Amino acid sequence: xxxxxxARLRPGAVLFVFLWLSAAGSLGWAAxxxxxxxxxxxxxxxxxxxxxxxxxxRQNAVTAGWSKELVGQALAIVRYMGEDASIRNKGESxxxxxxxxxxxxxxxGDVLQILVWKEPDASVxxxxxxxxxKISVPxxxxxxAAGLTPxxxxxxxxxxxxxxxxxxxxxxIPREIVSQKVYILGAVRREGPVILxxxxxxxxALNSAGGLTEYAKRKKIYILRNExxxxxxxxxDYEAVIKGEHxxxxxxxxxxxxxxxx
Numbered sequence: 202x203x204x205x206x207x208a209r210l211r212p213g214a215v216l217f218v219f220l221w222l223s224a225a226g227s228l229g230w231a232a233x234x235x236x237x238x239x240x241x242x243x244x245x246x247x248x249x250x251x252x253x254x255x256x257x258x259r260q261n262a263v264t265a266g267w268s269k270e271l272v273g274q275a276l277a278i279v280r281y282m283g284e285d286a287s288i289r290n291k292g293e294s295x296x297x298x299x300x301x302x303x304x305x306x307x308x309x310g311d312v313l314q315i316l317v318w319k320e321p322d323a324s325v326x327x328x329x330x331x332x333x334x335k336i337s338v339p340x341x342x343x344x345x346a347a348g349l350t351p352x353x354x355x356x357x358x359x360x361x362x363x364x365x366x367x368x369x370x371x372x373x374i375p376r377e378i379v380s381q382k383v384y385i386l387g388a389v390r391r392e393g394p395v396i397l398x399x400x401x402x403x404x405x406a407l408n409s410a411g412g413l414t415e416y417a418k419r420k421k422i423y424i425l426r427n428e429x430x431x432x433x434x435x436x437x438d439y440e441a442v443i444k445g446e447h448x449x450x451x452x453x454x455x456x457x458x459x460x461x462x463x
Contacts, residue, residue: 241267241275242316249279278321302397304455307346307354308380309334315358318370323362327376340365351375383454385410387462388417402451403437406460413439418463424452425459 241262248258255276262272307313311330315338317323328336334347341361346354351373358371381397383406390411395401401409403424413419419439426433437460441447454460 241271242279245272245275245279274319278316278318278324302378302381302400302456305350305375305378305381306456307349307351307375308456309347310379311375312377313346313351313354314374314376316372316374317358317362317366318372320362320366320369323366330380347380381456383456384459385462386459388414389462390414397454397456400453402453403460404439404442404451406454407439407462413462421463423461424454425461426455427457 244262244265245258248261253261259269259272259276262275263269267275307330309330309332313325313328313330313336315325315328323339325336325338328338330336330346334345335343336346338344338358341358344354344357344361349357354373355371358373359369362369362371378398379396382394383397383401384394385406386392389407390413392410395406395409403422407413407422417439420441422437422439424435424437426435435450435452437450438447442451
């Protein structure tokens with residue numbers, strides 16, 4: 202089995218995975234020393250989504266090679282972080298997305314989840330980045346988060362927590378992203394900012410603004426972008442792009458881009 206098999210569960214594989222979990226002991230999967238704490242937590246979350254009870258999950262995980270102590274700690278953390286199937290499904294039904302846009306950096310208003318392995322008291326199920334770019338975290342109090350990638354923030358938190366926690370392992374998960382915006386002006390049905398919940402092309406951004414009006418100059422659209430302290434102008438020929446021509450113009454938009462539709 203690949204390392205990310207359970208983490209990348211697909212609907213068509215649910216029955217197979219259920220049988221796989223039930224027969225985990227026969228796979229010879231010695232987890233200790235080979236798999237990370239995050240994978241154990243993912244293992245538990247996926248089992249919960251399949252409807253297994255904690256006693257079944259505990260038994261399967263121990264049979265698969267994890268120690269009883271580690272499984273007990275992971276179950277406690279999953280409960281603490283609220284990562285059961287009902288909460289996850291509720292978030293999805295409300296249209297909440299956690300897919301990071303390309304080049305995502307944390308910004309004010311974003312909501313983060315911070316998991317410190319084996320340390321639920323140091324973990325934070327939900328913390329919003331304040332307007333000053335800081336977040337409040339147990340033990341180390343305030344930390345600058347704005348402008349960092351989740352991976353960079355993980356390293357910062359791990360460095361600060363190392364004074365209090367042995368063998369610290371930190372995971373930062375963006376739960377709600379509201380800081381990443383692209384602005385759309387001109388002949389579109391809904392002018393204004395569009396929040397980048399995930400990677401988005403120019404065409405997708407225009408669609409999010411309700412599409413073009415009948416007065417739009419479709420061949421004269423352009424994107425204003427700041428690069429290295431200078432503003433550049435990138436052309437976008439709507440007519441050509443939707444015909445499959447000049448696909449290179451349908452670039453991924455970045456936070457703070459402005460799309461102008463004359």
